[in-house]
Each structure stands twice: as C-alpha cells, then as structure tokens.
Amino acid sequence: MIVVMDHKASKKQEKDVIAEIRRLGFKDHAIHGVEKTVIGAVGDERQKSQVKEALETLAGVEQVIPILKPFKLASREVHKKSSIIKVKPGVEFGGKKIMMMAGPCSVENEEQLMKTARAVKKAGAHILRGGAYKPRTSPYSFQGMEEEGLKLLAKASKETGLAVVTEVLNEKEVDIVAEYADILQIGARNSQNFGLLKAVGRQKRPVLLKRAMSGTIKELLMSAEYILDQGNPNVILCERGIRTYETATRFTLDLNAVPVVHRDSHLPIVVDPSHGTGFIELVAPMAKAGIAAGCDGLIIEVHPKPHEAFSDGPQSCTFPVFNKLMKELRPVAKAVGRIL
Ligand code: PEP
Ligand code: MN
Numbered sequence: 202m203i204v205v206m207d208h209k210a211s212k213k214q215e216k217d218v219i220a221e222i223r224r225l226g227f228k229d230h231a232i233h234g235v236e237k238t239v240i241g242a243v244g245d246e247r248q249k250s251q252v253k254e255a256l257e258t259l260a261g262v263e264q265v266i267p268i269l270k271p272f273k274l275a276s277r278e279v280h281k282k283s284s285i286i287k288v289k290p291g292v293e294f295g296g297k298k299i300m301m302m303a304g305p306c307s308v309e310n311e312e313q314l315m316k317t318a319r320a321v322k323k324a325g326a327h328i329l330r331g332g333a334y335k336p337r338t339s340p341y342s343f344q345g346m347e348e349e350g351l352k353l354l355a356k357a358s359k360e361t362g363l364a365v366v367t368e369v370l371n372e373k374e375v376d377i378v379a380e381y382a383d384i385l386q387i388g389a390r391n392s393q394n395f396g397l398l399k400a401v402g403r404q405k406r407p408v409l410l411k412r413a414m415s416g417t418i419k420e421l422l423m424s425a426e427y428i429l430d431q432g433n434p435n436v437i438l439c440e441r442g443i444r445t446y447e448t449a450t451r452f453t454l455d456l457n458a459v460p461v462v463h464r465d466s467h468l469p470i471v472v473d474p475s476h477g478t479g480f481i482e483l484v485a486p487m488a489k490a491g492i493a494a495g496c497d498g499l500i501i502e503v504h505p506k507p508h509e510a511f512s513d514g515p516q517s518c519t520f521p522v523f524n525k526l527m528k529e530l531r532p533v534a535k536a537v538g539r540i541l
Pocket of ligand 2 (some may be wrong): 231306307502512513
C-alpha cells in the first residue's frame with residue numbers, strides 16, 4: 202500500500218504515519234520527492250482490510266492507494282497462468298476450445314429435455330443446461346421439478362454423453378445437486394450468497410458463478426474468492442448482463458467483463474447472451490461478440506417450443522436457430538484463434 206502525504210504535512214505527521222505502519226505489522230519505506238513524500242507500507246495488505254481506513258484517518262495523509270487486488274486466489278497477480286477447469290475428458294474451460302452449454306431454462310418434462318439434449322448434442326454443444334431448482338421473481342411462478350428434474354438431466358447426460366450444468370439455490374441442496382450434475386451453477390440472484398458460495402467451495406464439482414445483476418466485476422471476483430478460499434479451485438465465471446437504465450433489452454450484456462476478467466484473473470469466463478439480451482433475435486449477434494471478446498464458453502437457452510416454455514421462452518432458441526448459430530460461431534472462433 203502506498204501512503205501519499207499531503208504537501209503541507211509536517212515531519213511529526215510523517216513520523217506518526219510510519220509508527221502506525223509499523224504498529225500494524227507492515228514495513229515502511231519513505232520516498233521524499235520535491236513536492237511530496239510517499240511512504241510505502243509493505244506487507245500482505247489483503248489480510249488487513251481496516252489498514253487502509255486506519256492510515257487514511259491520520260493527520261497529514263492525502264490518500265492511501267492499495268497495490269494488490271483484494272481478491273488473492275482469483276487474481277492473476279498471484280496466479281499468472283490461466284486456469285484450465287476440467288469437467289470431464291474433452292470438456293474443459295480456459296483452453297483453446299470454446300465450450301458450448303445449451304438447453305432449456307427449466308427442465309419441464311422428459312420429452313422436452315430429451316429432445317433438447319439430442320438436438321443440442323447434434324448441433325455440437327458440449328454441456329446440457331437446464332434448471333431443476335428455479336429462482337423466480339414470483340413465488341407463484343413455476344419453481345422447477347427439483348430432484349425429478351435432476352434425474353432427467355442425469356438420464357439425458359447418460360444417453361447423449363453431454364455433461365450437465367444446473368443451478369443450486371440453497372446450501373441444503375448442494376449435496377443432491379452435486380450428485381447428479383457435473384457443474385453447479387450459482388445464479389445471479391445468489392452471486393453474493395456467501396453461505397452458499399462457501400458450501401459449493403467445500404465440494405469438488407466445478408462451479409459456474411454468474412455475475413449479480415447489480416454486481417461489479419470486482420464483486421464477482423470477490424465471490425469467486427469465497428469458493429476458492431474453501432478449497433475448490435474450479436470456478437468458471439459468467440457474464441450474464443447487468444441492470445442499467447437501458448430498457449430495450451432485458452439486461453445490458455457487459456462484454457467489457459470478458460477482457461477485464463482475463464486481465465485481472467486467471468479464471469475462465471463465459472457469456473450468457475440469452476439472459477443478457479432477453480430476446481432470441483439478439484442472442485446470435487451477442488454470442489458472436491462474446492467470442493470475439495475472448496470468452497471461454499457460451500451458455501444459451503434452447504427449447505423445442507419456446508412459446509410454450511415455462512420460463513424464459515422469448516429468449517430461447519428453437520433447434521434450427523441453435524443449429525444455425527453453431528455454424529455461424531465457428532468462423533468467428535477461428536478468426537480469434539479459438540476452436541468450436
Ligand atoms: C438461468 O440460467 O436460467 C438463470 C436463472 O440465470 P441468472 O441467474 O443469470 O438469471
Ligand atoms: Mn433462464
């Protein structure tokens with residue numbers, strides 16, 4: 202951390218700052234410039250979140266600038282090489298290959314899920330998505346098939362060979378979801394549910410962590426830190442759109458998050474153009490844009506009959522639309538040095 206002294210700061214104030222730096226367990230290193238004095242406080246600043254505030258309140262201090270990112274395990278400063286998150290043989294995030302996750306918003310019945318699984322597999326997807334536990338704005342909306350839905354996902358996975366990603370809503374359901382799924386999804390609404398983050402951090406399945414709709418990129422990385430800190434290194438981040446003043450789309454897909462995450466973190470990041478836009482006709486252009494921005498995968502909602510879907514029909518691709526999208530994405534991936 203760097204303490205910048207006010208240009209009018211006295212020698213006594215500088216001495217007091219140095220004494221406080223030492224009392225907090227840091228080493229001090231003062232640099233006297235022509236105009237100003239800056240004092241380096243050397244130590245592990247992430248352990249002591251109150252240190253910045255403590256130094257800022259001292260007389261003669263203009264500002265305190267932290268040097269290291271507050272997320273340690275998620276940061277590229279500490280872990281230089283990009284992480285590869287292995288799900289099963291041939292299915293991994295963070296390598297050259299772009300991972301495609303596709304399927305319905307909600308698992309609704311056997312026919313709907315099996316048909317979708319076969320269609321997305323045929324089109325070239327690697328992972329089947331589908332919610333068995335649904336976070337709905339209204340308590341009167343369809344809440345998901347729960348364990349029955351998990352069983353259907355496992356059945357579809359067995360038949361098609363696709364891996365499965367599905368959301369876990371509560372700490373008490375972590376074990377049962379982990380029994381059936383290959384990847385546990387933490388949804389936007391639970392992105393800062395710290396108890397749930399710790400719980401998925403204590404188990405071994407990879408975690409797809411979605412950004413909160415009002416969360417900053419830093420908050421997303423801090424949430425990842427909770428999972429990593431519990432011993433699970435397999436975290437895949439997801440940009441799924443944020444709330445802005447724009448009303449033309451359901452959310453605003455913040456594709457800045459892709460290169461920012463790659464700059465600041467070693468964790469892979471995927472893009473969700475379905476929730477990010479809310480409209481089927483916007484999914485393809487934003488999926489292409491996600492790949493162009495460098496994402497490591499896409500998660501896309503697909504339904505046999507979107508107009509009959511229990512949830513998120515307007516943003517769900519039909520089978521022909523998804524098939525066409527896969528074909529269109531391949532040259533985009535190739536253009537940026539990736540494979541699909
Ligand atoms: C979903 O994937 O269907 C979902 C609910 O996503 P999000 O948490 O991003 O809204
Ligand atoms: Mn959905």
